[in-house]
Amino acid sequence: MKIQSTLKIMLFSQYFIWGCWLVTFASYAMGTLKFIGSEVGFIFSSLGLAAVVMPPVVGIIADKWISANRIYIFCHLISAASLYGMSTIADSSAMFWMMLLNAVAYMPTIALSNTISYFSLEKNGQGVLDFPSIRIWGTIGFIIAMWLISFLGFEVSRNQLYIASGASVFLALFSLTLPRVVSSAKSTKTTWLQKTGLDAFVLFRQKNIAVFLLFATLLGSILQITNTFGNPFLHHLAALPGAENSVIARYPSVLLSISQISEVVFILAIPFLMSRLGLKRVILLSMIAWVARFGLFAYGDFTSAIGVSMLLLSMIVYGCAFDFFNVSGSMYMARVAGEEMRASAQGLFMTMVNGFGLYIGSIISGHVIDYFTVNGVQDWSSFWLVFSCYALILAAVFWLVYRGESQESGQVSSASQ
Structure with a gap:
């Protein structure tokens, strides 16, 4: 083979x-x-x-x-x-x-x-x-x-x-x-900090990068919410009166898979948009897309053509919301870190987003849906609107606080220096 x-x-x-x-x-x-x-x-x-x-x-x-x-x-x-x-x-x-x-x-x-x-x-x-x-x-x-x-x-x-x-x-x-990957047992001059990727924390010394990573964590807290609670939400909509005639309501995961399909499409546009708009505007587009993602969920349903259209549009906009942040953020970290710290910088970005961000978002979103649950029935519209408003506020603060890409790209030294 x-x-x-x-x-x-x-x-x-x-x-x-x-x-x-x-x-x-x-x-x-x-x-x-x-x-x-x-x-x-x-x-x-x-x-x-x-x-x-x-x-x-x-x-x-x-x-x-x-x-x-x-x-x-x-x-x-x-x-x-x-x-x-x-x-x-x-x-x-x-x-x-x-x-x-x-x-x-x-x-x-x-x-x-x-x-x-x-x-x-x-x-x-x-x-x-x-x-x-x-x-x-x-x-x-x-x-x-x-x-x-x-x-x-x-x-x-x-x-x-x-x-x-x-x-x-x-x-x-x-x-x-699979072909065997040969590990290297040779001693190197790399420090313990470099081996663990902790040397990348020196990037926090630069205000612009620190601000970006802070917003990366805050935005990372909402990245997996629709992956976690999107399917239960669609099952809730499918059980409502009038939804029994909707074919798509029978297969919530098939509907959600449109989100993954849209990722493939939107990722192709990132290099063009990054060169034309820059990091700040591309990240802002991602945040606005999250506002739309949650907002469309809040008002979507299976009982009307408009409601179904909102759900479909929410799936499509997910590719923009997810990819424009993850991929462009990764590209930015690759530029601002020196060659000897590039892998560590990527690890730091993923730790802030998929580590701390995901942990915080999972805990908070679980308590929010409980807050909007009465007698075992969830008020999903209010739940999604909370995070739509959160994304909107985050976008506004990001636009005001983040100054744009720094000019010290590739000039960050390792922690050992």
């Missing part, structure tokens, strides 16, 4: 696993297990905790002591076991710890899959420019998984976890066929 085909299968499976449950687990937890919003938010906060700690630790081990392949296989076996364990639990506290175990195992595999891909491509005379056409299969895998779970009627069933667990076992076994 050609190396590109092998990597496509790996990345398809990598994100297929996540797509099986990430978007629909909250519907299972709230609809079947009867967890309340704050319990669901607390459970999902484990993803943020794992994102802060595990990727750099596993990255160091893979670079110096154990091959990335072996760690990758081990992590997916642990992930498979924890996903199965999640299917057997009906207590929210126990579910948090099992989800945390899964996150500790799964989150590092995202970076490891990239490492294996880059190494394999270079070993076969190809380069990083060949990676995007392979990485797109990860998005395809995520979408196919969402469709599968939806069409099988598993959105509120533990069966989604069984399928994800089985896919994890398959990927662990398939990974035995």
Whole structure:
């Protein structure tokens, strides 16, 4: 099998696993297990905790002591076991710890899959420019998984976890066929701070970068809210009188998958917009798109053509909201950091967004939905409007406070200097 085909299968499976449950687990937890919003938010906060700690630790081990392949296989076996364990639990506290175990195992595999891909491509005379056409299969895998779970009627069933667990076992076994990534045991002059990525915190000395990272954390707190609570919300709309005649209401995950499809489209526009508008305006567009994403959710429904159109438009605008921030922010961090700190800067950005931001957002959003719940019935419109207003205020403050890209691009030295 050609190396590109092998990597496509790996990345398809990598994100297929996540797509099986990430978007629909909250519907299972709230609809079947009867967890309340704050319990669901607390459970999902484990993803943020794992994102802060595990990727750099596993990255160091893979670079110096154990091959990335072996760690990758081990992590997916642990992930498979924890996903199965999640299917057997009906207590929210126990579910948090099992989800945390899964996150500790799964989150590092995202970076490891990239490492294996880059190494394999270079070993076969190809380069990083060949990676995007392979990485797109990860998005395809995520979408196919969402469709599968939806069409099988598993959105509120533990069966989604069984399928994800089985896919994890398959990927662990398939990974035995991947080219072995050779770890380097040679001593280097890198410091402990550089190895852990903590040297990137020197970037906070520059006010403009510190302000950007602060806003990155604040915006990161809302990035996963629709992934967590979007599916339960659509199930709520599907149960309302008048929605029974809507075909699309029967398959909420299929509708949500339009969000992932839109990502593929909007990401292509980022280089053009960054060169024409600059970072500040592109990030502002992302924040405004989040205002629209939440606002359209607040007024969308399955009972009218206008309501369905609002839901569809919300899915489409998600690509702009998510990609314009994540990708442009990553590009900005690559420019302002020196070459010796570029990887650490990327790690810092992801830690602020997917670590601290996700943790804060999960906890707060869970309590907000509980606040708008009376006698077990959620007021979803008010819930979404709260975060739409939050994004609007954040956009206004960002425009007033953030001065734009600094001119010291590439001049930031490492912490050791």
